Amino acid sequence: MRIVDVCAFYTPKGGGVRTYVEQKLRVGAALGHEIIILAPGDEDAVIECGPNARIITLKNPRFPLDRKYWYFASAPQLHAALDELQPDFVEAASPWRSARLVADWAGDAPRSMIMHADPLSAYAYRWFGQVFARRTIDWQFSVYWDHLRRHSRSFDHVVCANSSLTRRLADGGVANTVTVPMGVQPGRFSPQNRDPALRAQLLAACDLPEDARLLLGVGRLAAEKRWPLVLDAVASVSRDRPVGFVLFGEGREQRTVLKHIAGNPHVRLFEPERNPDTFARVIASADALVHGSEAETFCMVAAEARASGVPIVVPDEGGAVDHAANGGGLTYTACDPAAAARAIVEVLFEREHYPQAARTSDDHFADLFALYETSVRRERRAA
Template sequence: MRVVDVNELYSPTGGGVRTYIDRKMGLMADLGHELIVIAPGPDERMEERPGGGRIHYLKSPPLPFDKNYGLFWDAEPVTALLDSLDPDVVECCSPWKPAWIVGDWQGRAVKSYFMHNDNMAAYAQRWFEGVASHERIERAFGWYTRYQARFLDKYDCVVTNGPALEKRLRARGLRIDAAMPLGIERRHFSPDFRDEALRRALLEQCELPEDGLLLLGLGRHHPEKRWTMIVDAVERAGASLPVGLVLLGQGIETDRIEKRIAGSPHIRLFRPVYDRERLARIMASADALIHGSEAEPFGLVASEAMASGLPLIAPDTGGCAEIADPHSAELYTARDAASCAAAIARMHARDPKLLRRAALIAATHVRSDRDHTVDLMAYYAAQAEAKRRTLTAA
């Protein structure tokens, strides 16, 4: 099958969506399928990928508050490219202009809307959390749910990236046809990559001894990731315990985070690590991954950490909570720094050998991205066959 993904969220310097698509492209080629991405960019160009697949960048304006991403504005260049590519399946994941461009496109392909995120949780719930209750905010932004329902009616199928997002969207009355839990590239992440010398070096940079608790925070610096809340929690826990935090990432909140941790002896901020082998070694060498976003729909970073043998400290709602193993995780009340600090203290108090054993067992159960791709392609094949029969009968 040829699948074309009209993806406004794809960026060479982006985060989880880019990681997911780049890997999916190679896996689909291995399985005899083709993935072509249509993405916004600063100029028009086409990028071939080794092993199959390609990215078509269409010249588009940048996102005003995050220059890493672009915005599709005109429908014609997108639909013209779709016409020429003639896909079997066309995917879309942006709820704005692309949702309507793809939804209104008249082609033979199965049109699939793939839910990667939840803007209600990532933005509205966060913006107004100190003003109104969760339920009241949901009601106030019911217009957005109704807006989504209108364009989803134009699609043959609506897919989410896991059960957390499926539950959240179904609760709002949105149509969801299938949940396809994501997976990770297992061969890049393993407890075998643990490096005790690297762990000691990172603890030394946090001005802590070898018996300190080394926490790792990974992800783009965006308000929805709640890094300042994580910093607050680590400082609270660190007031009485030897706790260090290494943050890897960058984004629109980097300056704010740098100012927040200035003078903190036990928290260090580093730029993202794009070398997969180096990143895997860092992940396997920490003592736990700490995560702050309750809006996370799936939790790729958490899955990578678990596959690396790391315990998790995560909020009690969202994608990370769904995949967390209860024997090697500590959950805390979402958005609550005091609760997060208590979870850090509980992690520190656990028996290191028993915790390590539980984390190693959890690592063997992490879903692979190949599993996800096989399941998704089988689903799309069934959808394409059903649509072909319908068109033939008509």
């Protein structure tokens, strides 16, 4: 198949979307498909990424709220590019404007919308959840729900990476929802990466000895990640137990995070670890990974921790929940730092943990492309 991914939020500067795109280009080509990423950019360009794999950028404006990204400003431009490429299958990689543009394209190819974002959980539920019931919030954001419901009928699939989001969208009247969990890079994450010397070094940075417990946080420093909640939980646990916390991340909320750390010697903030081998050793060397966001669509770092034999402590809502199942870790009541602290204590001091098998990105793309092939065959029979 020739699969065109209309990817509005691809940026060569990195991030989860770039990682996903790179994996898709690699796995898709290995499975015999032609993968084309169609993205907005500063100029019209074609980047060859190996046999049957390329990135095509169309000149478009920068996204005003985040200059690292661009957006598709012209429907005729995007539709003309799709007409020229003649895809067998089309993806819209976000639920926003690009989903509408792909839905409105007049081509015959089947198509899917990929829910790489959960805006209601990331913003609306977080902003107003302490004041209004979720049903009331959904009613107030009915324009977004109408957008999803209307355009979902133009897609063969609305693909979610976790079962919780699939159920919520289906219950809200969104058509054609399906769960296809993502996965970690194969061969990268393993309990064998545990490095006692690195662990001791990280604990020393937290002013703690080697026999203390080491907690890990990884992610953007953004409000929806709820790092202040995690920091409150860690501070509660560490008051009478030798526990250190290292957080790897950067972002617009750095000042807020540093203010919340407030000079605590047992908590350290580091820039993201960009060496993939070192990052794998960091994860495997922790005693548990703690996450605060209930708005994850998959939570890749939780999957990476699970593959590394490290238990996770995550909210009981959102994409991270699936990774805690079957002994992978514990969940706590979302947005509740006291519940998070209790779960941390149980994972670190009261419960044995056994390494869990992890789903890989190869598994994800094999399932995703098999789903697409079914739609293509159905479309060809109908034609």
